[in-house]
Amino acid sequence: MPSEDAQQADPLFLRDLNLAQPRLGAEVIYATDDFFAPKERLIEPTKPIFIDGKYDDHGKWMDGWETRRRREGDFDRCVLRLGQPTVVRGVDIDTAHFNGNHPEAASIDACDAAEPPDSDSAWWQLVPRMPLSGNCHHAVEILEERPCSLLRLTIFPDGGVARLRVFGEVVCDWASRDPSEVVDLASVSNGGRALLCSDEHFGSRHNLLMPGRGVDMGDGWETRRRRGPGHDWVIVRLGHPGLVERIEIDTAHFKGNYPDRCSVQAASIAAEEDVDFARESGSWPELLGVEKLEADSEHAFEEDVRAAGIVSHVRLNVFPDGGISRLRVFGRVAPAP
16 A cells, blocks of 8 residues: 555556646536535645544535445445546545545546536446545556546445545547647647656656646745756656747746756657666757746747757756746647658
């Protein structure tokens, strides 16, 4: 069973981006019951908290989704709509602070439906019925390759779940999009993924690719203070290989801890290639040379972006360390060979 901090625990998919977040378009659209705690809290991006002695009109305030006690048998369930079609690689059913009022078991089904589900919707099983423990993470790896847009969490028979986290890959229908359109190829919404980085002590690398500007200093990628030689870096796989035209780097909210300089390297790597990114990316060609950064500012680079042909991965270097709120890599999708 994973430790209390799921982001540091095995399996490895728990270190990826949780796609069940409202700012990525996820929404809990239905629940059989949420008498004690509303269904919307199930996908709050923050870590669940417990406030001793806090009550509301329905009873003890709990940070999650909680149903009333069932007396007639049956079970409770809720339906989550993801922001975009997703291939789910793993889930974490978190019962943090629910102990004695947690469900006995749970299962998860999936569906690929553009509209709200009805009796004719075709659901398939992602997670078979499994026992749950109180105040605990339940991480399950999933090998299903079918994209889905809806998830159905069933709890047996009733109780509370603090969070449902969903890890996977956004699936974009690039064939239906205008190939001349300039898009942010690195955006999570377009399938971009921050694969790895040198350090993320204060802020997750995944924040770099999120929509909108950062809301505060915690909503960015930030490394610890570097006391030795070298510099920090992060590697991003673009949502689709493309021809890069513009790069934007935002240091929003980073004022005394922004990097002094940055650069961007790039490569074109086939999906089937086995690459040691940490070792090999340092020799990739430069897409953007070393540029000076300012505090709490948006930096747009267009004329300085070098012709690099088709790019599938980029490496953002920061010198020597510090925090970046967002990275945008604008370009046109590469035509099919």
